[in-house]
Amino acid sequence: MNQKSLAGQRAVVTGASSGIGKAIALAFAEAGAAVVVNHHSDAEAGKAVTAEILGKEGRAVSVRGDVSKPRDVQKLFDAADAHFGGVDILVANAGAQADAPFLEMTLEGWRKVIDLDLTGAFLCAQEVAKRFRRQGLEPNRSRALGKVLFVTSVHQRIPWAGHANYAAAKGGVRMLMETMAQELADQKIRVNAIAPGAIKTPINKAAWDTPAAARKLVKLIPYGRIGEVEDVAQSAVWLASDAADYVVGTTLFVDGGMSLYPDFREGG
Template identity: 65%
Template sequence: MDSKPLAGQRALVTGASSGIGRAIAYAFAEAGASVVVNYRSSREEAEQIASDIQQHGGKAFAVQGDVSEPEGCETLFGAIEQELGGIDVLVANAGLQRDAAFTDMSLEDWQKVIDVNLTGQFVCAQEAVRQFRQQGLDPKRSRALGKILFTSSVHQAIPWGGHVNYASAKGGVKLLMESMAQELAGEKIRVNAIAPGAIKTAINTDAWETEEAREKLLKLIPYGRIGEPDDVAKAAVWLASDDADYVVGTTLFIDGGMMLYPAFREGG
């Protein structure tokens, strides 16, 4: 595989100031892309990522924007147009959790997770498609008119008690991605998703920071280890590159086998 499979491409990574988004921003830059590092409130962290990329010879800059609001997405796409002249890849990654038992969950917490994890993905994807069409195909950059990559979750398929807002949003992302891919593939716009399982990030520290929690979590992972953000980032680079040009409407699960329902290993 080309050592710089994203050379010359311009990428926007939402929710890139930490966790999986942070790893994707670094991996995209290493693969040759110019990267917009989006953040909502973590300005210092986002600017540090952009600075690190620049110090290693890459091109990146941090842009604030709340993707759950149309104005936030418009700000991001205005910035990438001004700074880079357009966009080739959108990684719709921003997400959050606000967990509670079903009957204890507030409407506010339900709505906020849906707004960020689903509606925000929709709004930014709309802006990306409009931009792709306006720019037109440039074969020197990519075989595709544009690429959109959603960050979903194994919980687009696995129910998750105590997290109904999160699971509902991710289930929505699955069909958002697939419906977009079906509608847009004829324009050479590739839409796919990555679905991480258990990954060591700040959003799920409680699930792996103690030995007891770690052992409990590993029972759900046949491969026997908890994932790292780089496991997801490397897959994202491939899906965004021309090496994956014939991959359309696919969810790539990166989960150490969690989707294999390991509780049934002993016959159920």
């Protein structure tokens, strides 16, 4: 794929200060996009991602914001307008976990994850779709009016004991994505999702950081390795590019086959 497949485009990537969001922001910049690097609590990390892009002669700006708050969401897209003249791509990646067994999960823990992972995705997607329509189609930038890419999880499909809030949020994002795609496709707004499986990120370090933990995790992955953030980022670049212009309302699983229920390889 052309390394500059996103040349001239403007992207907002939420939760871009670390992990998958950081990798997507860097990959988008490498592909030619100008990037709003959203962070919430770690301003220094957000600035570091922005500095890395600028150091490679890319375009980026770091913007603090809690995507579960409408005013903060508007601020992200206002920054895209002010610095880059508009927005062509949203990557709704920001998320959190607050794990607990179902009978011990507090309402606070439930709301924390639903508010950020699901409501935050809704707020960002609604705001950017309105801006796509105001901007109008610019064929010299993209064949689509705009692109929305949700980062979900294999747990939009696979139940996950001890993580009911997270699984419910990601399942909800899947249906949000599909309903948006159904409703907005005729306006040339492309809406899709990426569902990562086991990826080496700070949030799940305990699951892969020791040989014993890694061996246990790999048993769930038919392809035989734990994913890297770059695996997800390169898939995101393709989905956001004109090369994927006919891909609408689809979830791309980037999971080494985890969603194939590998325990059933030998008959269950």
